[in-house]
Amino acid sequence: MKARHILLIVWVAVVYALHQDIWNWTKAGPLLLGLLPPGLAYHLGYSVLAAVTMALLVKFAWPAELEDDEPQTKTPPEDKAP
Amino acid sequence: MIPAIVVFVYLAIVLYVGLFAFRKSTGSKEDFFLASRSLGPWVFLLTVFGTNMTAFAILGSSGLAYQRGIGVYGLMASSSGLIIPLTIFLIGTRLWALGKKHGYMTQVQYFRDRWECNGVGTVIFAVTSLMMIPYIVIGMMGGGHTLEELSGGLVPYWLGGAVVAIVVMAYVFFGGMRGVAWVNALQTVLFLAFGAIAFYLISRNLGGFDRIIGEIAASPKDSALLTRQRISPQEFFSYTFIPLSAMMFPHMAIMCLTAEKVTSFKRTVVWYPICILLIWLPSVFLGIVAAHQFPGLKMGESDDVILRLLVGNTDIIVAGILGAAIMACVMATDSQIMALSTMFSQDVFAHYGGTKRYGEKMQVWMGRAFVVVIAVISYILALVLEGQKSIFDLAIRFGFSGFAALAPVMLAALFWRRSNKWGALAAVLWVVACMVFMWWLQSYSNGMAPKPGQPPVAIFPELGRLFLRTPSNVTIHGYMPVMFMCIGSALWIFVVSLLTKAPSAATVERFFPKKSDN
Numbered sequence: 001m002k003a004r005h006i007l008l009i010v011w012v013a014v015v016y017a018l019h020q021d022i023w024n025w026t027k028a029g030p031l032l033l034g035l036l037p038p039g040l041a042y043h044l045g046y047s048v049l050a051a052v053t054m055a056l057l058v059k060f061a062w063p064a065e066l067e068d069d070e071p072q073t074k075t076p077p078e079d080k081a082p
Numbered sequence: 083m084i085p086a087i088v089v090f091v092y093l094a095i096v097l098y099v100g101l102f103a104f105r106k107s108t109g110s111k112e113d114f115f116l117a118s119r120s121l122g123p124w125v126f127l128l129t130v131f132g133t134n135m136t137a138f139a140i141l142g143s144s145g146l147a148y149q150r151g152i153g154v155y156g157l158m159a160s161s162s163g164l165i166i167p168l169t170i171f172l173i174g175t176r177l178w179a180l181g182k183k184h185g186y187m188t189q190v191q192y193f194r195d196r197w198e199c200n201g202v203g204t205v206i207f208a209v210t211s212l213m214m215i216p217y218i219v220i221g222m223m224g225g226g227h228t229l230e231e232l233s234g235g236l237v238p239y240w241l242g243g244a245v246v247a248i249v250v251m252a253y254v255f256f257g258g259m260r261g262v263a264w265v266n267a268l269q270t271v272l273f274l275a276f277g278a279i280a281f282y283l284i285s286r287n288l289g290g291f292d293r294i295i296g297e298i299a300a301s302p303k304d305s306a307l308l309t310r311q312r313i314s315p316q317e318f319f320s321y322t323f324i325p326l327s328a329m330m331f332p333h334m335a336i337m338c339l340t341a342e343k344v345t346s347f348k349r350t351v352v353w354y355p356i357c358i359l360l361i362w363l364p365s366v367f368l369g370i371v372a373a374h375q376f377p378g379l380k381m382g383e384s385d386d387v388i389l390r391l392l393v394g395n396t397d398i399i400v401a402g403i404l405g406a407a408i409m410a411c412v413m414a415t416d417s418q419i420m421a422l423s424t425m426f427s428q429d430v431f432a433h434y435g436g437t438k439r440y441g442e443k444m445q446v447w448m449g450r451a452f453v454v455v456i457a458v459i460s461y462i463l464a465l466v467l468e469g470q471k472s473i474f475d476l477a478i479r480f481g482f483s484g485f486a487a488l489a490p491v492m493l494a495a496l497f498w499r500r501s502n503k504w505g506a507l508a509a510v511l512w513v514v515a516c517m518v519f520m521w522w523l524q525s526y527s528n529g530m531a532p533k534p535g536q537p538p539v540a541i542f543p544e545l546g547r548l549f550l551r552t553p554s555n556v557t558i559h560g561y562m563p564v565m566f567m568c569i570g571s572a573l574w575i576f577v578v579s580l581l582t583k584a585p586s587a588a589t590v591e592r593f594f595p596k597k598s599d600n
Binding site for chain 2: 012015016019020021022024025026027028029031033034035037039040042043044046047048050051053054055057058062063066067
């Protein structure tokens, strides 16, 4: 496995762990922009982090070998001879 | 009544889109069931996302936020924003490649070949079909409630559900997968656009959300809604297993087969978390605002709060347009109906010789007939179950948990060459046994369920805190059962596969070719 892939696996694991923000559990303030409680603001940021994570995976771990299979479509299995 | 009329106009447009798709149809089964594997990147993104944005997301999330506060966003939305695109990235792309290479139209066809066994495919077909039904019923319920609310009660629940059932049935019947994809794309755009307008208008009419949130924060009774105090850390953690359901949802798998190119997946996986944010954040937020505006609703009753806010705080025409946008998401049940129809026609009718005997056209007509059967059964169930269960609970307990617990089966099939049919069968049976047991435990403990805000109750005091009953769920040591179902399923497929005969070398070579053979 390439070092790049190991780094990405660690990255995804860290992002997954960051979902458990226990430090925000009972905080009702301060409100971000006078509107968003800390727990909600954190998870809004988390959603953006998830998008960034997916962009990194697409950039550095895209399964390019699957693109080679694009042209061919074979007969569906049930139509084959028994 | 005017908002309801606007919704009816919208339904007519949706119906037209379905019929237009019918005119584009080539009549082949690949065209009807998979839109000829031709969806481009943007339509693919909007369709895949629209497929998952159901009544569960819109009505269920705001209803649950009303009861339990802002934690609902972290509970399902932000974890789904990571796990679902990750699933599409790892699983969806590989399923797409297998579909292209071997001609698969459903995941069951793949499982049958991968594990050299028809029986295991049939069992998975039966189990996943049964688990899809609640998902579809939710859509019917959501449709009934939406029209009833928007018409001020003039369109009763039974009629609203019937209208949704007929419209969805009609455009799936005629348009097939192309109709579903186009309607889903339209619905997603509509919701994203008008959802933002709704959010702004409700805020303006109520004097600004900052004022309301300030009032909630100052209220001793409501301030807990701005925290996660009504959700335990164990529940919050174990909920992250629920989005694994995307791995085994038949409609997601089949949707992945419709992409024209594998590169279509790139845009989908990157934008998916943002789309989730744009839909779930306002839904959860409005649920909290509603708790302050009209307190005292019970579980189930609170599923309508977003509609109440809409009708009470916007112009009637705008309410109608926005109601149509909500209806758009509620009607995402179409792709589930399409998936069941595809599975029936491929995994049962064609697999057992129907296509060979009666031809491809008959297979397409069988698929259409099944669309009607599913819609009618789901509508009847929506009538029978009305008012008994919260939309959100119904989906989680009997659909999402079961599909999530089957995720190890898909992972093993794609990534572990040593996995075999016996391991897969053991995992599936484990999931079925767990669901039956949890159903029984849920029913058994209904009488002892605590009220919201009260601590959980031990179901069997002699077993300590092993099985606990919360206001709406049964938990195991405080964790959602889905976590143990997933771990158990992974262990079963691992251990039983190792203890039984490995798949043949030919099968391993077929599905795990050496790089030089590609």
